[in-house]
Amino acid sequence: MNKTCHGITVAAGTLILTSFPGLAFTDEAPEKTQIAYHELDTTTVTATRIERGSREVPAAISVIDQEIIDNATMFNVLDAIRGIPGVLIDSKNGGYDVRLIIRGAGQKANYGVREISVLRDGVPMTDPDSFSRFDFIDTQDIERIEVIRGPGSLYGAGSTGGVVHFISKPVFDTSSNRIKVGAGSYDSLMLNAKYGGMVSKNNALSITASHRETSNDWRKWNEFETDQVSLKHGLKLGEDSSWESELSYTKADLQLPASMNETEFEEFEDSGEQGDTTSPWQNNGRYSDIWFFNSRLKQEYGNFTFKPRIYGNHWEHYHPVTGSINDTPGTDVVGADLEFSHEHQLAGPSTLVAGITGRVDDSQDAKKYKYADVTYNPYSGRIASTESDRSGELMQTQDATNTLYGIYMQETLRPSDAMNIDIGFRFDKSNFDINTVQYSEYNWGTGDYVDFRQPVVTDTDKTFDLFAPRLGLTYAMNDQLSIYGLMAQGMQVPSESEIRENPDLDAATARNIEAGLKGRTLDWSFDLTVYRTEVEDEIVSTLNGYVTEFQNAGETSKKGLEFEGRYYLGKNFWAGGSYAYSDYTFTDFQEPIRGVGNVDRSGNSIPYIPKNQYSLSLDFNNPNGFRGRLQTDTWGSYYMDNANTEKYDGYDFLTSLTLGYGKGRHGVTLNFDNLFDQRYAAEVKKNTSGLKTYYAGSPRRTMLTYTYSL
Numbered sequence: 001m002n003k004t005c006h007g008i009t010v011a012a013g014t015l016i017l018t019s020f021p022g023l024a025f026t027d028e029a030p031e032k033t034q035i036a037y038h039e040l041d042t043t044t045v046t047a048t049r050i051e052r053g054s055r056e057v058p059a060a061i062s063v064i065d066q067e068i069i070d071n072a073t074m075f076n077v078l079d080a081i082r083g084i085p086g087v088l089i090d091s092k093n094g095g096y097d098v099r100l101i102i103r104g105a106g107q108k109a110n111y112g113v114r115e116i117s118v119l120r121d122g123v124p125m126t127d128p129d130s131f132s133r134f135d136f137i138d139t140q141d142i143e144r145i146e147v148i149r150g151p152g153s154l155y156g157a158g159s160t161g162g163v164v165h166f167i168s169k170p171v172f173d174t175s176s177n178r179i180k181v182g183a184g185s186y187d188s189l190m191l192n193a194k195y196g197g198m199v200s201k202n203n204a205l206s207i208t209a210s211h212r213e214t215s216n217d218w219r220k221w222n223e224f225e226t227d228q229v230s231l232k233h234g235l236k237l238g239e240d241s242s243w244e245s246e247l248s249y250t251k252a253d254l255q256l257p258a259s260m261n262e263t264e265f266e267e268f269e270d271s272g273e274q275g276d277t278t279s280p281w282q283n284n285g286r287y288s289d290i291w292f293f294n295s296r297l298k299q300e301y302g303n304f305t306f307k308p309r310i311y312g313n314h315w316e317h318y319h320p321v322t323g324s325i326n327d328t329p330g331t332d333v334v335g336a337d338l339e340f341s342h343e344h345q346l347a348g349p350s351t352l353v354a355g356i357t358g359r360v361d362d363s364q365d366a367k368k369y370k371y372a373d374v375t376y377n378p379y380s381g382r383i384a385s386t387e388s389d390r391s392g393e394l395m396q397t398q399d400a401t402n403t404l405y406g407i408y409m410q411e412t413l414r415p416s417d418a419m420n421i422d423i424g425f426r427f428d429k430s431n432f433d434i435n436t437v438q439y440s441e442y443n444w445g446t447g448d449y450v451d452f453r454q455p456v457v458t459d460t461d462k463t464f465d466l467f468a469p470r471l472g473l474t475y476a477m478n479d480q481l482s483i484y485g486l487m488a489q490g491m492q493v494p495s496e497s498e499i500r501e502n503p504d505l506d507a508a509t510a511r512n513i514e515a516g517l518k519g520r521t522l523d524w525s526f527d528l529t530v531y532r533t534e535v536e537d538e539i540v541s542t543l544n545g546y547v548t549e550f551q552n553a554g555e556t557s558k559k560g561l562e563f564e565g566r567y568y569l570g571k572n573f574w575a576g577g578s579y580a581y582s583d584y585t586f587t588d589f590q591e592p593i594r595g596v597g598n599v600d601r602s603g604n605s606i607p608y609i610p611k612n613q614y615s616l617s618l619d620f621n622n623p624n625g626f627r628g629r630l631q632t633d634t635w636g637s638y639y640m641d642n643a644n645t646e647k648y649d650g651y652d653f654l655t656s657l658t659l660g661y662g663k664g665r666h667g668v669t670l671n672f673d674n675l676f677d678q679r680y681a682a683e684v685k686k687n688t689s690g691l692k693t694y695y696a697g698s699p700r701r702t703m704l705t706y707t708y709s710l
Helices: 003-019 066-071 262-271 496-501
Strands: 060-064 087-090 099-102 117-120 144-149 162-167 178-184 188-198 203-214 224-236 242-256 284-301 304-321 324-345 349-371 374-376 383-386 391-416 419-443 448-476 481-492 508-520 524-536 539-544 547-552 555-570 573-588 590-593 597-600 612-621 626-635 651-663 666-673 681-686 692-696 701-709
Touching (some): 066 144, 066 626, 099 162, 324 391, 419 496
Antiparallel strands (some): 060 144, 144 162, 178 188, 188 203, 242 284, 304 324, 324 349, 419 448, 524 555, 539 547, 573 612, 590 597, 626 651
């Protein structure tokens, strides 16, 4: 049976069970008291900074709960996030790296995550220039993940795509104490231990340690290894008041494999393996050391609640990329967020949330080097291949300081029991002060390094004013259904590297209008959203040869529909599904082509965004300890380039399976990713010369995990 037939079988079975539950199970009422899934709603804090049920939030929000996280491998955050409508996520390596896109935002990132705010326990993991890395995140120390789609969150400073909020396991929770061991294909190993408890009446301590590694030897230069340790302290100050602090350390080594051309990708489709490729850059990677500290207080004074946060981190990385090796000996980040809320009466019971925030990222003496070990094509004289990731001669030094500071405020009115009205805004100032001294460069025309006669000194000092107002309304039509409407604006600051390459870049402005219908009962739930986002000065990438260049497009238009839901079938089975329709186009865009000039792309579709994306799942959770989850995901076809010259077919029914059993303190889980061993591309690009580059998706992976609860 081929891969499509496998997928059709899975999908058809799920759809039949969803549409005709009586065919599968008869004369049986749902056993509501036995299944954790039967919570009527989930609590979220990310969109409004106020704890409320997701049904009462005027935004498109998805909450990945503890049960889904515990059943997933969690070798990578995509294990939990995939399947959310409007969210595209995949990994080139299988370690911590992901390509994450929310409603088109993040599409232009060559590595890391851009245009999306990433938080951990309310602390931003995103730099002031909107760049985020997931090497900070210990995937084994996550209690819940909240994903907000679109602009307008009070947490989303300088980003338009949305917010991903990782909420770690609280220090006061002793039920999550455990030892976890996992082993799987491609020499994959995962170790995790957490232990904590109350050391006195009001003091709690916990320590968490994790290790992940894999050889990923189905592809050359594809290893990953990370070690993480975290110490948390908690102090109870009253019934609803507490002070929590954390100090953590991460060491992460990640090799990033080379891209393939079309012929090499066809060979991968046949063999399932990738060796040497024609790409000159065979030894990309990212090797990081990170210290992270945060401390957050929650203190109530009558109707006031004060929630200040302070945080800091120090990170170093060695980062071989296309054409050069980046070596940052140390970046220091310090920040604070001073938040308070006030319960009062204004057109009914109301809540005011307000605060000030600020952070500084300071990176001194960052260096860029040539690759030390390269081979040359004897005929063309071009660099044919790197032979290692060892650094050679100095190419550039850079000092950079990024600052962001701002205010936010939101008034939530409750004129009736059925209605919530959110009126709020953020205003931030983002400044870039970059000093660069360049001694040489990689010349894409000659394919070799070129030394300058004199160093080239560049000073960039640029400030952006970022205004993000928000007006949202929810109305409960009855105990089961509610509707919402939202108008919001977000502004996308360019990244540091984008500004360095093009100092004339402006911040993009996204104005979003959306409406939704949400339903919650004990036996089913769903969220349906329609939206339209108009973006002025969209920052768009053009792939000229191997060089990615950035400019402001005149305007883009993003229209879409998103649906996700689940239904109780009986006999402890749940069926779920999601669907996203995305119609994203350039309404005004002149693309610069080397040797040609500007070419009008107005009316073309934005590349890499499939118009259709959907996911189906079937969950089983029996009180006797058996559990399972079957999920299949589909990405529709998408254009490879701004010119819309060619489409990639995407993939159909990429399936994962989880089987588990728990009894007492013991639990065993068997995970299969890419169950039917599909050969597909996680990313395909086409440059302005017509050259296509492919990055392969991972073949079938398995992992067996044993957990002992302490």
